[in-house]
Amino acid sequence: xxxxxxxxxxxxxxxxxxxxxxxxxxxxxxxxxxxxxxxxxxxxxxxxxxxxxxxxxxxxxxxxxxxxxxxxxxxxxxxxxxxxxxxxxxxxxxxxxxxxxxxxxxxxxxxxxxxxxxxxxxxxxxxxxxxxxxxxxxxxxxxxxxxxxxxxxxxxxxxxxxxxxxxxxxxxxxxxxxxxxxxxxxxxxxxxxxxxxxxxxxxxxxxxxxxxxxxxxxxxxxxxxxxxxxxxxxxxxxxxxxxxxxxxxxxxxxxxxxxxxxxxxxxxxxxxxxx
Amino acid sequence: xxxxxxxxxxxxxxxxxxxxxxxxxxxxxxxxxxxxxxxxxxxxxxxxxxxxxxxxxxxxxxxxxxxxxxxxxxxxxxxxxxxxxxxxxxxxxxxxxxxxxxxxxxxxxxxxxxxxxxxxxxxxxxxxxxxxxxxxxxxxxxxxxxxxxxxxxxxxxxxxxxxxxxxxxxxxxxxxxxxxxxxxxxxxxxxxxxxxxxxxxxxxxxxxxxxxxxxxxxxxxxxxxxxxxxxxxxxxxxxxxxxxxxxxxxxxxxxxxxxxxxxxxxxxxxxxxxxxxxxxxxxxxxxxxxxxxxxxxxxxxxxxxxx
Numbered sequence: 001x002x003x004x005x006x007x008x009x010x011x012x013x014x015x016x017x018x019x020x021x022x023x024x025x026x027x028x029x030x031x032x033x034x035x036x037x038x039x040x041x042x043x044x045x046x047x048x049x050x051x052x053x054x055x056x057x058x059x060x061x062x063x064x065x066x067x068x069x070x071x072x073x074x075x076x077x078x079x080x081x082x083x084x085x086x087x088x089x090x091x092x093x094x095x096x097x098x099x100x101x102x103x104x105x106x107x108x109x110x111x112x113x114x115x116x117x118x119x120x121x122x123x124x125x126x127x128x129x130x131x132x133x134x135x136x137x138x139x140x141x142x143x144x145x146x147x148x149x150x151x152x153x154x155x156x157x158x159x160x161x162x163x164x165x166x167x168x169x170x171x172x173x174x175x176x177x178x179x180x181x182x183x184x185x186x187x188x189x190x191x192x193x194x195x196x197x198x199x200x201x202x203x204x205x206x207x208x209x210x211x212x213x214x215x216x217x218x219x220x221x222x223x224x225x226x227x228x229x230x231x232x233x234x235x236x237x238x239x240x241x242x243x244x245x246x247x248x249x250x251x252x253x254x255x256x257x258x259x260x261x262x263x264x265x266x267x268x269x270x271x272x273x274x275x
Numbered sequence: 276x277x278x279x280x281x282x283x284x285x286x287x288x289x290x291x292x293x294x295x296x297x298x299x300x301x302x303x304x305x306x307x308x309x310x311x312x313x314x315x316x317x318x319x320x321x322x323x324x325x326x327x328x329x330x331x332x333x334x335x336x337x338x339x340x341x342x343x344x345x346x347x348x349x350x351x352x353x354x355x356x357x358x359x360x361x362x363x364x365x366x367x368x369x370x371x372x373x374x375x376x377x378x379x380x381x382x383x384x385x386x387x388x389x390x391x392x393x394x395x396x397x398x399x400x401x402x403x404x405x406x407x408x409x410x411x412x413x414x415x416x417x418x419x420x421x422x423x424x425x426x427x428x429x430x431x432x433x434x435x436x437x438x439x440x441x442x443x444x445x446x447x448x449x450x451x452x453x454x455x456x457x458x459x460x461x462x463x464x465x466x467x468x469x470x471x472x473x474x475x476x477x478x479x480x481x482x483x484x485x486x487x488x489x490x491x492x493x494x495x496x497x498x499x500x501x502x503x504x505x506x507x508x509x510x511x512x513x514x515x516x517x518x519x520x521x522x523x524x525x526x527x528x529x530x531x532x533x534x535x536x537x538x539x540x541x542x543x544x545x546x547x548x549x550x551x552x553x554x555x556x557x558x559x560x561x562x563x564x565x566x567x568x569x570x571x572x573x574x575x576x577x578x579x580x581x582x
Binding site: 002003005006010013014017018091092093095096097098099100101102103 | 326327328348349351352354356358360361362363364365366367371375376378379380381423
């Protein structure tokens with residue numbers, strides 16, 4: 001237990017000492033908020049009102065896309081935080097960890113919790129933008145969503161840990177991660193609705209953990225019941241798997257299982273590592 | 276003295292290459308054990324197996340009464356390792372590096388601060404402990420690693436090429452610290468180095484070559500086995516000198532290499548005064564020395580250790 005906390009805290013401490021990383025990691029979500037929030041919202045909202053007449057009253061696209069952008073930030077930060085494993089290998093520190101009596105599962109869990117914490121903090125900092133975007137979410141919903149963000153960050157960092165344990169260079173890691181992160185974002189419903197996908201893409205959507213992450217975040221943050229049926233359908237707020245709609249509880253279970261599986265795989269790879 | 280490390284028939288095979296071939300040795304409690312050999316001799320492979328970082332193909336390793344194959348965590352808690360390369364977190368301060376180590380090794384909470392100050396004192400880094408390690412010089416980093424290796428009071432401290440990449444002055448200082456440590460703590464040390472003069476501080480050395488241990492004894496005993504002191508000389512006419520030496524002097528061995536005559540004699544003190552009086556051909560160069568571990572290495576393997 002002590003070992004888990006030590007590894008966890010070390011990664012958090014290092015995150016706050018690395019100013020460049022702290023600032024740089026905000027550029028992408030802010031860029032997306034500007035492009036999708038500012039640029040697309042007019043188009044989306046016009047499309048909605050012309051398609052549905054009065055049913056779309058009060059629909060705000062930015063309100064829809066904001067939870068998605070927070071989820072996207074979680075995904076990117078969580079996966080990139082796992083890069084610390086490669087850095088530790090390259091700078092030799094992983095040897096210090098591996099020769100110590102810490103169990104291998106503690107190493108993987110510590111790294112996962114570190115990445116989850118860092119990504120949750122990054123996501124929370126985005127909350128500061130809410131008033132400037134002219135949005136209003138209830139304080140309660142924001143507080144409710146934080147533990148879920150932590151869980152999602154942990155699950156997604158598992159993906160990063162898996163790649164980090166197999167790849168030797170940070171450059172290689174960044175390249176591979178870009179390749180998988182982009183589809184994970186675009187096929188999650190974070191930025192636009194994913195109702196009418198071709199069936200082969202739909203399979204990816206349904207196996208993508210970010211899909212459920214985004215869905216839960218929207219269900220917590222947006223007052224879905226207050227929206228008309230038409231808006232809900234058009235904006236993809238009625239996620240169905242195998243023809244039935246899924247509950248928040250089921251989605252959280254799926255993400256939890258995803259986290260456990262990936263931390264188990266990462267543990268095995270640490271067991272095999274001779275640094 | 277009891278054995279703290281006991282290695283039996285230890286073997287490591289990579290595909291079809293035998294990196295380590297059924298070696299046997301014991302390290303006694305409290306001694307400095309030197310482990311020598313050229314690159315690729317199997318030293319690192321052996322150390323990695325002892326330190327639980329590499330799985331042996333076969334054989335047995337017992338450290339501090341624990342089995343390195345089955346009781347990995349107990350073995351890991353019993354040893355401290357100073358790696359050849361830097362394994363500090365340079366973004367953290369010295370103190371933070373040491374604190375992390377305490378937590379990895381479960382040093383009791385109330386003892387941590389005292390122990391950290393204690394080891395920092397041994398390596399003279401108390402005043403700079405709040406600085407980030409990236410600001411340290413190479414020698415300071417090594418000292419900090421040694422301090423860290425001691426923090427959990429290991430039974431055996433492994434030093435894998437601890438002075439590689441350091442300037443001669445820093446190297447000399449580092450050895451002072453290491454010797455101080457042995458005197459003060461009586462800790463067992465397992466040392467590898469390819470600077471053979473540094474291995475002289477060992478109580479016993481093992482020489483490894485091509486996966487096998489070819490000699491194991493105290494440095495003095497190993498040098499004594501060579502059978503005498505070494506004299507190297509050049510003269511104005513080496514051939515005539517050689518003839519003269521063979522006729523008039525008592526030597527153990529005579530060899531000519533390029534323009535230098537190598538003599539091995541039972542005792543250089545007794546030999547040299549009569550030698551200089553007797554030899555008629557003028558000497559242009561003369562060097563008398565006691566054998567070093569380098570000569571031991573050369574005698575056992577037929578080649579010099581690669582620097």
